[in-house]
Amino acid sequence: MPTPAIPTVDLSPFFTAGDDESGRKKCKDMIAEACSDYGFFQIVNHGVPLDLMNQAMELSKTFFNYKDELKRECSSSPDSPLPAGYNKQPDHSPDKNEYLLMFPPESPFNVLPTNPPDFRKILEEMFKYFVKTGEILEAIINECLGLPPNFLKEYNNDRSWDFMVTLRYPPATETENNGITEHEDGNLITIVLQEDIGGLEVCKDGEWIPVIPSKGTLVVNLSDVIQVLSNKKFKSATHRVVRPKGGHRHSYVFFYNLQGDKWVEPLPNFCSAIGVRPKYKGFYYKDYQALRMRNKTHPPSTPEEIIRIGHYEIL
Ligand code: OGA
Numbered sequence: 538m539p540t541p542a543i544p545t546v547d548l549s550p551f552f553t554a555g556d557d558e559s560g561r562k563k564c565k566d567m568i569a570e571a572c573s574d575y576g577f578f579q580i581v582n583h584g585v586p587l588d589l590m591n592q593a594m595e596l597s598k599t600f601f602n603y604k605d606e607l608k609r610e611c612s613s614s615p616d617s618p619l620p621a622g623y624n625k626q627p628d629h630s631p632d633k634n635e636y637l638l639m640f641p642p643e644s645p646f647n648v649l650p651t652n653p654p655d656f657r658k659i660l661e662e663m664f665k666y667f668v669k670t671g672e673i674l675e676a677i678i679n680e681c682l683g684l685p686p687n688f689l690k691e692y693n694n695d696r697s698w699d700f701m702v703t704l705r706y707p708p709a710t711e712t713e714n715n716g717i718t719e720h721e722d723g724n725l726i727t728i729v730l731q732e733d734i735g736g737l738e739v740c741k742d743g744e745w746i747p748v749i750p751s752k753g754t755l756v757v758n759l760s761d762v763i764q765v766l767s768n769k770k771f772k773s774a775t776h777r778v779v780r781p782k783g784g785h786r787h788s789y790v791f792f793y794n795l796q797g798d799k800w801v802e803p804l805p806n807f808c809s810a811i812g813v814r815p816k817y818k819g820f821y822y823k824d825y826q827a828l829r830m831r832n833k834t835h836p837p838s839t840p841e842e843i844i845r846i847g848h849y850e851i852l
């Protein structure tokens with residue numbers, strides 16, 4: 538059977554002046570279908586300039602090529618409340634990658650590199666563009682779910698928990714190729730820029746589908762908060778990174794997130810109002826984040842013990 542392709546949606550109707558209603562409707566229909574099937578799609582004409590993305594990728598390669606001591610100068614102190622800056626997965630982790638994590642440009646927690654020159658500026662620009670694209674996607678998903686106008690925008694009105702990770706994965710060896718073990722993201726919407734070498738895969742009906750990179754294209758996956766709010770109408774995509782052979786792999790991942798004090802539970806539109814039972818218990822987002830963080834700092838001995846959104850599922 539041929540591998541089903543991940544749909545690519547052209548977002549230009551949302552950027553052009555005037556009312557291209559039919560163009561917008563087409564986008565929304567494609568996105569709604571992809572989100573209820575498996576929560577994964579790609580976007581073009583998404584507002585992030587191609588030049589900026591190319592520059593960001595080149596600067597990331599230069600940065601990760603530096604010696605470890607130099608990269609570690611850009612790490613947050615061990616007692617920092619948030620793990621900003623440079624880090625490498627510990628040797629015992631099944632995930633093999635190193636990364637640079639940043640919060641919104643104005644965040645006091647950021648530890649940003651001073652070299653290569655321009656890297657910091659470009660990271661901050663990428664962040665700002667990703668926020669804008671995240672806001673547009675959120676508005677589209679709001680409509681796809683049939684929620685009252687601006688519902689998600691008003692609910693998710695604090696951008697301080699958004700974060701962006703710039704990653705480098707070493708090439709696969711003869712015996713292993715895991716970059717990131719299969720998982721779902723905990724936030725609302727994730728936007729990924731992956732390098733031409735590929736490696737990102739999404740699970741659909743039990744089958745792993747490679748997301749083929751294409752110039753200027755960004756990958757979008759829905760994450761746990763949307764799955765809970767929509768009572769599983771829209772899916773949090775299960776995905777992983779398989780390291781290609783032959784070279785390092787680079788990516789930028791933007792997590793459009795929710796502020797920790799927000800309460801997350803299935804919205805009445807998707808349960809009580811239609812006579813369907815809620816599939817999840819409600820929770821404060823920061824509690825779920827803390828459990829996910831614990832997975833990383835105190836990895837359980839078996840993969841089944843890793844806390845995922847199923848932790849809140851009402852069986
Ligand atoms: C993640 C992730 C994908 C990538 O960081 O959660 O899925 O391409 N990353 O690096």
Ligand code: NI
Nearest residue numbers: 720721722776
């Ligand atoms: Ni992910």
